[in-house]
Amino acid sequence: PDLISRIKEAQKEDNEIWTIVENLNKQVEFRLNDDNVLWQNTRLVIPNDATLREALLTEAHSSPFSVHSGLPQTQRRHDAIWVVVDRLTKSAHFLPIRKDYSVSRLAEIFQQEIVRLHGTPSAIVSD
Known part of the structure; x- marks a missing residue:
């Protein structure tokens, strides 16, 4: 799966993120997009998953758009x-x-x- 799909799946398994999602009506800075991916204002919320974070850093440092x-x-x-x-x-x-x-x-x-x-x-x- 692509990186955004991995982030979406990891968000579903992160308890801290689900606490935010359950309280979205009390939050102004957080939102779910049409694909049910959590964002904080204009920033994608990354779950506390070491493997996923390592993949993100690898992508960021190896991408020609770094x-x-x-x-x-x-x-x-x-x-x-x-x-x-x-x-x-x-x-x-x-x-x-x-x-x-x-x-x-x-x-x-x-x-x-x-x-x-x-x-x-x-x-x-x-x-």
């Missing part, structure tokens, strides 16, 4: 996307950057875009 690869330059000369993921909430930020940005410029962007919204992280993991 967000880690370079991009055609935008009008502002951005040629890459910096992906910052909160492992607890599984939320992600996609920040347009340039490959030639200095570490201090990246720190400035991190402060403006991540720390401003979420506070200083207790740990940073980089791949």
Whole structure:
């Protein structure tokens, strides 16, 4: 089965997800789409399944559409996307950057875009 089918099946077996589904009438940010797949706003909810998560990461890193690869330059000369993921909430930020940005410029962007919204992280993991 394709990845979305695996996610859909795994959602059915995840107790935490079913608690959310059972309380959808009390939630504003969660919804089931026409295929009964749970979304949180515009993000697909991924069950706590190590095998499935590994498959997702493998797909993300091997796909030609991976967000880690370079991009055609935008009008502002951005040629890459910096992906910052909160492992607890599984939320992600996609920040347009340039490959030639200095570490201090990246720190400035991190402060403006991540720390401003979420506070200083207790740990940073980089791949």
